Amino acid sequence: MTVRIMVHATIKEEHREPFEEAYRQVTETVRGTPGHLRDQLIRDTESPNTYILLAEWESEEAFRAWEDDPVHRQMAAPMYPYWADGGIVRKIFDVRATLDSQPA
Template sequence: MVSARVEEKDQEGFEAAYRQVTAVVHGTPGHLRDELLRDADEPGRYILLAEWESEEAFRAWEDAPSHREMAAPMFPFWSGGGIERRIYEVRTRLGGVDTPK
């Protein structure tokens, strides 16, 4: 999960860069899905959620030389600070297609 603040003038570009990066990352071994959330009360605050099969799969991608090239469109938006990155483990999933019967 990455939490980011994006200035209003940069939001359209940020969202376009996010779509560009996720299109390239799609199909990477271990990558399951991405979501971009924007705060309804504070539109300059975003949450980027990426789900991977395992932390090991994520770290293998993150450590790969191709990672910087894939993620490059997002770099201009990270330079202003206001970025927080955390790794969480899914402990329980309710609803949807992944719920055991």
């Protein structure tokens, strides 16, 4: 069963652009990791220092294998300087249903 990893992050205003660039670097590095399907970075329109990072993985086991691998910290390192005062929350969600509005 696919899972979505949601990371809620608060980024200092002066760090928003460098954080977004670091995110792009990290996603390029993660691309091709076994079990990884896709990533999205979304920003709150009413609170622009608030971001949600969404990652889709084939399974929770695949995500945890990557997360527990020492290479995980190395891959994600470009984003670490931008977490504002540890203001991140990570959650794992099972995908229970999907509705696609556009035909495949």
